Amino acid sequence: MATMDGPGPHATRPLLNRRLAEFGTTIFAEMSALAAATGAINLGQGFPDTDGPEEVREAAIRAIRDGRGNQYPPGPGVPELRTAISEHQRRFHGLTVDPDTGILVTAGATEAIAASLLALVEPGDEVVALEPYYDSYAACVAMAGGHRVPVTLRPRDGAYHLDLDELRDAITDRTRLLLLNTPHNPTGTVLTREELTAIAALAVERDLLVITDEVYEHLVFDGEHLPLAGFPGMRERTLTISSAGKTFSYTGWKVGWVTGPAELVTAVRSAKQFLTYVASGPFQYAVAEGLRLPDAYFTGLRDDLRLKRDLLSAGLADAGFAVYRPAGTYFVTTDIRPLGEEDGFQFCRKLPERCGVVAIPNAVFYDHREQGAPFVRFAFCKKEAVLREAVDRLRKLAG
Numbered sequence: 001m002a003t004m005d006g007p008g009p010h011a012t013r014p015l016l017n018r019r020l021a022e023f024g025t026t027i028f029a030e031m032s033a034l035a036a037a038t039g040a041i042n043l044g045q046g047f048p049d050t051d052g053p054e055e056v057r058e059a060a061i062r063a064i065r066d067g068r069g070n071q072y073p074p075g076p077g078v079p080e081l082r083t084a085i086s087e088h089q090r091r092f093h094g095l096t097v098d099p100d101t102g103i104l105v106t107a108g109a110t111e112a113i114a115a116s117l118l119a120l121v122e123p124g125d126e127v128v129a130l131e132p133y134y135d136s137y138a139a140c141v142a143m144a145g146g147h148r149v150p151v152t153l154r155p156r157d158g159a160y161h162l163d164l165d166e167l168r169d170a171i172t173d174r175t176r177l178l179l180l181n182t183p184h185n186p187t188g189t190v191l192t193r194e195e196l197t198a199i200a201a202l203a204v205e206r207d208l209l210v211i212t213d214e215v216y217e218h219l220v221f222d223g224e225h226l227p228l229a230g231f232p233g234m235r236e237r238t239l240t241i242s243s244a245g246k247t248f249s250y251t252g253w254k255v256g257w258v259t260g261p262a263e264l265v266t267a268v269r270s271a272k273q274f275l276t277y278v279a280s281g282p283f284q285y286a287v288a289e290g291l292r293l294p295d296a297y298f299t300g301l302r303d304d305l306r307l308k309r310d311l312l313s314a315g316l317a318d319a320g321f322a323v324y325r326p327a328g329t330y331f332v333t334t335d336i337r338p339l340g341e342e343d344g345f346q347f348c349r350k351l352p353e354r355c356g357v358v359a360i361p362n363a364v365f366y367d368h369r370e371q372g373a374p375f376v377r378f379a380f381c382k383k384e385a386v387l388r389e390a391v392d393r394l395r396k397l398a399g
Contacts, residue, residue: 040352052249060286069281077105125176132365160187188326200231315391
């Protein structure tokens with residue numbers, strides 16, 4: 001008779017797939033737990049502390065009550081949402097996308113990225129991404145069996161910048177695709193028309209596929225957001241990813257989407273159907289209504305967050321940080337060296353006890369963590385009163 005005594009048959013073999021061995025619990029989970037345990041203000045994880053538009057929330061409630069989406073929605077997403085996404089791309093970006101063949105609804109942008117990489121990357125393919133990068137990128141490339149190649153955005157003159165020569169040098173015969181994020185998390189960089197023109201020309205020249213993560217498309221404070229798919233030669237080789245979470249402040253709904261040429265979207269759907277299959281049924285109907293809100297909603301969201309960016313950036317500078325003011329997103333990156341600190345991990349783990357505030361060490365977003373060691377990210381997608389309280393607490397560092 002079998003017993004539970006003694007080592008199991010796999011006792012000498014690591015349980016975690018070697019591709020994921022370098023990835024433990026995410027820093028967001030660790031820091032959010034630290035915030036809860038200490039009662040600190042959580043400026044680490046990028047989620048708002050208020051709900052989004054009331055009409056969008058009511059649309060979700062109405063869909064549930066009407067029995068729309070309570071069972072499995074269609075695999076590509078409900079037609080109402082796919083039509084609304086198509087209209088959104090034309091309205092804001094001048095892009096024409098077929099709602100039937102060129103759009104796939106996903107469980108947030110994170111699944112869209114995962115499914116796209118799983119569908120398009122073969123083991124050994126190189127994926128070039130802008131570093132520092134959102135932590136799921138590295139994990140998803142690993143799960144696909146690809147090899148990530150970072151091109152580092154470097155701080156200079158109060159902002160982070162892309163070196164186009166470094167990007168070109170990173171492309172080899174093994175490069176399968178570029179994974180771009182603009183507006184960029186965590187640095188807040190918004191790639192310019194000139195930079196995107198050069199990237200598009202490089203992708204065409206080297207016959208590369210491109211995945212663009214554009215979830216902060218409506219949160220640009222300086223400059224403008226320009227989808228790469230609209231540049232010459234890019235429509236047929238680009239998958240554009242976005243989501244409702246950041247635009248409507250309902251991050252828990254997990255409604256994202258992929259748009260692009262039919263053959264690429266079909267490939268992504270082939271992978272996506274074996275992940276969540278479908279998700280967020282009633283919320284899809286609500287997001288469809290949200291995407292049709294008047295321009296005043298989108299400009300109001302941007303203007304509100306611009307004021308919060310400026311409030312937190314000024315407060316961090318007063319507290320002694322060197323501040324890289326973001327052109328977009330939810331986040332501001334700081335340098336802790338003016339405070340006499342060098343290690344962002346150590347700094348962030350002590351900050352809740354020192355000041356009652358939680359932040360994220362940027363080193364987690366780098367392959368070579370020493371490059372991000374002195375940088376720390378703060379989120380400003382919070383109530384103004386919360387940000388003012390956080391700024392007051394952080395002033396202790398200046399003392």
